[in-house]
Amino acid sequence: MTVRRFRSADVPDVNALHRKVWWPERSVQGWRWLEGNPARLALSAPAGWVLEGAEGRPAAFLGNFVQRFWIGDRPLYGATGFSVIVPPEQKGRSRDLISAFMAQPGCFLRYTLNANARSSPLYRKFGMVAWPTKTHAQKLSWIINPAACLYSRGLRALVAREPRAARWLGEQLMPRRPIPRPIKGLSFAGGVSSLDDLSDSSPYGGFWTALRAQGRVTADRSPAMMRWRLSDPDLSVQPLHLVRRRDGEITGHALALLGKGNSIEPPTLEILDLEALDRDRAAIPALVAALLQIAPALGAAKVRLQVVTESTLHDLGALAFRARREGGWGHCHVAFAPDIANAEDWRPTPFDGDYSFCVRPLPARPTAATRRWFADKAAPTGSKAGALG
Numbered sequence: 001m002t003v004r005r006f007r008s009a010d011v012p013d014v015n016a017l018h019r020k021v022w023w024p025e026r027s028v029q030g031w032r033w034l035e036g037n038p039a040r041l042a043l044s045a046p047a048g049w050v051l052e053g054a055e056g057r058p059a060a061f062l063g064n065f066v067q068r069f070w071i072g073d074r075p076l077y078g079a080t081g082f083s084v085i086v087p088p089e090q091k092g093r094s095r096d097l098i099s100a101f102m103a104q105p106g107c108f109l110r111y112t113l114n115a116n117a118r119s120s121p122l123y124r125k126f127g128m129v130a131w132p133t134k135t136h137a138q139k140l141s142w143i144i145n146p147a148a149c150l151y152s153r154g155l156r157a158l159v160a161r162e163p164r165a166a167r168w169l170g171e172q173l174m175p176r177r178p179i180p181r182p183i184k185g186l187s188f189a190g191g192v193s194s195l196d197d198l199s200d201s202s203p204y205g206g207f208w209t210a211l212r213a214q215g216r217v218t219a220d221r222s223p224a225m226m227r228w229r230l231s232d233p234d235l236s237v238q239p240l241h242l243v244r245r246r247d248g249e250i251t252g253h254a255l256a257l258l259g260k261g262n263s264i265e266p267p268t269l270e271i272l273d274l275e276a277l278d279r280d281r282a283a284i285p286a287l288v289a290a291l292l293q294i295a296p297a298l299g300a301a302k303v304r305l306q307v308v309t310e311s312t313l314h315d316l317g318a319l320a321f322r323a324r325r326e327g328g329w330g331h332c333h334v335a336f337a338p339d340i341a342n343a344e345d346w347r348p349t350p351f352d353g354d355y356s357f358c359v360r361p362l363p364a365r366p367t368a369a370t371r372r373w374f375a376d377k378a379a380p381t382g383s384k385a386g387a388l389g
Contacts, residue, residue: 003096006048013058017085024360030234040066043106060086062097068220070212078109082354111334113353123333130330132309139326141304148266148301155264173266175299190286195241198223207250217346236361244283252276252283259359266301270359273351284315309347
């Protein structure tokens with residue numbers, strides 16, 4: 001078996017691999033959107049790699065998401081791996097895929113911010129280190145609806161004992177009514193409001209200029225890149241984009257998406273990005289407080305931040321103490337190129353990883369006639385379906 005670049009013709013087989021491990025599939029248009037990533041095109045990097053099986057068809061997969069970073073006015077490129085899927089019959093072959101990912105040229109940083117407990121130990125064998133040092137195993141969640149979270153826990157226990165139960169359960173814990181537009185008519189404390197202008201000359205453009213001028217390693221959050229990120233054709237609901245303004249200037253922003261990890265998990269408002277200028281770190285708790293205010297109107301059972309740094313914990317203050325700690329394993333692993341000064345000043349958020357396009361958006365409410373069809377598509381086919389070998 002050989003490892004080769006992912007190509008468009010592989011989409012049906014790669015989606016089938018996602019289906020086997022109960023991960024969200026992308027549409028043909030969604031995969032095409034990922035291939036059109038401007039940063040990937042700048043490096044002519046692969047959109048991923050597959051392990052060839054019978055007749056050259058993909059038997060395992062690793063996605064490759066390239067991002068442009070900035071240190072002041074200096075552009076750099078990093079790559080994060082996503083959707084590493086190696087079925088049990090290909091056990092051990094994940095090393096071939098990760099080796100291809102690590103060997104790609106042109107990147108000062110190779111990393112994952114979304115490793116699961118099973119795959120986490122493997123990355124150390126490729127020179128990657130758990131990072132940030134003190135927070136790589138932490139995720140924060142704020143419980144909004146304890147009853148829904150408890151009910152979901154019971155469903156997970158049931159499906160763990162009998163995977164076929166997912167087929168009959170269908171899409172559970174959906175909001176009772178169509179999602180409202182909760183921002184309209186709501187006011188927030190701390191100068192927080194919604195954002196609907198991502199033009200190059202907008203106040204958000206000024207925020208990006210100021211953010212980049214701070215000189216820290218910063219993922220590209222330019223208006224053009226944000227417009228591309230938000231154009232993902234597989235988004236069934238639009239992300240919320242909140243900003244904090246002081247004297248008319250945007251000093252912080254948060255991007256959040258109502259997601260549902262699988263058919264038996266409760267709706268979760270996933271914080272995809274949370275960033276502020278160094279001169280207004282109070283923007284961080286103000287933005288999170290606004291998201292907590294919005295969450296009940298969306299039908300979210302919890303609000304979650306899946307990548308945390310020491311700086312974030314400090315900025316959140318009392319809100320961090322209110323949060324439940326999830327995770328418990330090193331889900332963030334990085335390998336820096338040795339010749340990049342100040343690289344370890346990087347303070348990643350979920351935006352820097354794969355969360356913005358790997359989080360499963362809240363699906364459109366299924367009709368009674370389609371629930372079982374959806375469950376057949378989503379349910380695992382066996383109790384030991386694995387995502388890494």
